[in-house]
Amino acid sequence: MSMFRKMDLSDDTFEKKSDGEVEKVKCLIIGSGPAGYTAAIYAARANLKPVLYEGLQPGGQLTTTTEVENFPGYPDGITGPEMMEDMKRQAQRFNADIRFGLASDSDLSSPPFKITIDNAKIVHADSLIIATGATAKYLGLESETKYMGSGVSACATCDGFFYKDQDVAVVGGGDTAAEEALYLSGICRKVYLIVRKDYLRASKVMQERVMNTENISILFEHVTSEIVGDEGGVNGVILINSKGEDVRIDITGFFVAIGHTPNSSIFRDYLETDEVGYIKTIPGSTKTNIEGVFACGDVMDAYYRQAVTAAGTGCMAAIDAERYLGARHTQAKKVPAG
């Protein structure tokens, strides 16, 4: 049974229309991961005529993942890019308007919310769903920046192939690092997993897989001090061990997998966030501190950060937006007694 009430939102103020460089939409969705696409599916089926801007990485973080084994409905697993393509097609089937473009600025001071796309066009939105996800973090070393793209990467699926039969390192101790190390172990000769603590934070099943993989060597209590190389790219990394000694390992690829930063910077002047930048929502909903603005997926979830939970909150955001617009529409139709 549909979770949406049927309603007529055909009032002019709610229609999508273009006026020079300003466009007015009922429901604007920013971001194209599982949260954004799910919001688009639900919003489109509720006749909110959603417009979705995909951002810099259409399909979001899952496009850099290999096999997704834990999304219900795919008993044999599916690749991240395929799953995202499926979600996009599903949203388009209901006429969600999915576009290339990056939200570069926002003015959420009062509705309609004004979102600048690609530093040029402005979209006025009666409701806004933020599904901008999170971005990989880097260590912040000068040498890391220097060798970016010539040995340093944050995506094994994208760049692992370049290091076929070579020795590489992954830094991090969470599920992402474990997943990257496992992926690389199938391509590379040897994978060093550099972990700053004396334990892995990754889930038990991932830990076991890493430990049981012959060509992965875990270096606990090692901190990266410098990535070294020459004009040909990276050829090693200097680590500091628990005794404070420098240790050099010879590698040609260095993969950073130390977590993520929520992509909320353009909204922080208006929306409440935690100290890291995750957008705060009213518990049990996707409502932010501004009525009509909703947040879903990794940009508001520092804890679960799963494709399925992102999709779940995307669904919630569309329902929250639909109810918000419905209530506004009812108010607008009330004729004052006189």
Ligand code: NDP
């Ligand atoms: P996490 O925050 O879980 O882990 C980050 C890791 O990087 C930690 O081990 C942390 O070390 C380490 N780290 C952070 N900063 C540095 C630094 N400067 N130098 C060295 N190491 C550093 O991030 P993940 O991206 O791994 O995972 C995020 C979420 O996504 C988790 O909830 C995870 O379970 C989930 N996930 C699930 C997957 C799946 O189910 N297939 C796949 C990938 C992620 P320390 O422990 O010392 O803080």
